[in-house]
Amino acid sequence: MKVGHILERREAVAQRLVSGEWLAGHLDDPDLRIIEVSSAPDDAEYRQGHIPGAHRWYWKDALWHATDREFATPEDMASRLGRIGIAPDTSIVVYGRPVQYGTYALWVLTMAGHQDVRLLDGGRKGWITDGRPLRPDIPLNTSVDYPPAISDLSSRVGRDDVRSRLGQPGRILLDVRSPEEFRGERVSPPPGFDHGAERTGHIPGAVHLHFRDLLNDDDTFKTPEHMQKRLTQVGIHPEAAAEIVTYCRLSHRATLVWFALSFVLGYRQVRVYDGSWTEWGSIVGFPIATICRSRAACG
Numbered sequence: 001m002k003v004g005h006i007l008e009r010r011e012a013v014a015q016r017l018v019s020g021e022w023l024a025g026h027l028d029d030p031d032l033r034i035i036e037v038s039s040a041p042d043d044a045e046y047r048q049g050h051i052p053g054a055h056r057w058y059w060k061d062a063l064w065h066a067t068d069r070e071f072a073t074p075e076d077m078a079s080r081l082g083r084i085g086i087a088p089d090t091s092i093v094v095y096g097r098p099v100q101y102g103t104y105a106l107w108v109l110t111m112a113g114h115q116d117v118r119l120l121d122g123g124r125k126g127w128i129t130d131g132r133p134l135r136p137d138i139p140l141n142t143s144v145d146y147p148p149a150i151s152d153l154s155s156r157v158g159r160d161d162v163r164s165r166l167g168q169p170g171r172i173l174l175d176v177r178s179p180e181e182f183r184g185e186r187v188s189p190p191p192g193f194d195h196g197a198e199r200t201g202h203i204p205g206a207v208h209l210h211f212r213d214l215l216n217d218d219d220t221f222k223t224p225e226h227m228q229k230r231l232t233q234v235g236i237h238p239e240a241a242a243e244i245v246t247y248c249r250l251s252h253r254a255t256l257v258w259f260a261l262s263f264v265l266g267y268r269q270v271r272v273y274d275g276s277w278t279e280w281g282s283i284v285g286f287p288i289a290t291i292c293r294s295r296a297a298c299g
């Protein structure tokens with residue numbers, strides 16, 4: 001894709017990313033709903049304070065199927081949205097705690113067929129860093145009817161598709177985990193408890209870009225120019241026609257890079273391998289690669 005076309009696409013999709021200033025000016029918009037998506041199963045922090053008017057979702061309960069390791073169906077999502085006053089034409093702004101849970105929710109909502117989903121740049125951390133207010137009030141919205149939408153899975157790719165195209169031209173696998181995970185020293189990011197896949201390493205042929213390289217300290221996205229410069233360093237160029245598949249451990253971080261590429265930089269062919277390393281690294285017979293710095297580090 002030529003640079004001129006990239007710039008045109010950036011303008012067309014720019015409304016997907018909203019600033020704290022924009023959201024602060026639209027808090028009273030009756031056609032807007034805000035959702036905080038949290039990694040924590042308890043709501044203690046939310047009850048202490050959240051962006052005014054924001055509902056809270058625990059990511060697993062809201063975005064996954066109740067029993068299967070699968071996403072919520074369009075029918076389930078329609079019910080969850082309708083209960084908090086969201087109709088098919090309602091604008092939704094999601095924000096994450098931490099930031100990548102916001103992009104994960106946007107990705108899942110988009111696959112479930114909701115048309116107008118936006119991301120708060122910086123998530124909860126960016127809002128607080130800017131000194132904007134938090135409120136403890138729990139919003140009460142009248143439930144509405146939400147007919148199930150038509151799902152759109154075009155941004156998702158599965159393990160068999162990834163494996164069948166290993167080493168083939170026209171696709172770039174982009175591993176966005178921490179350097180320690182990519183090298184094969186850990187299966188989850190430091191410094192916490194190391195858990196997840198059965199094996200360490202990365203998918204053969206993948207290039208590495210830590211997702212934090214695209215973010216400022218306050219979790220807002222860096223400038224498009226800075227992000228593209230970093231991408232160029234790992235061999236990703238806007239002129240290339242290659243499809244890009246992002247992955248991490250559980251696909252949260254992968255969706256953040258998917259969002260940056262698709263809705264900030266204007267790339268067209270970006271998809272997420274949702275099983276990511278937790279799935280790939282646990283399947284018997286699936287190939288892996290490691291960069292061992294020592295026997296102790298890589299076993």
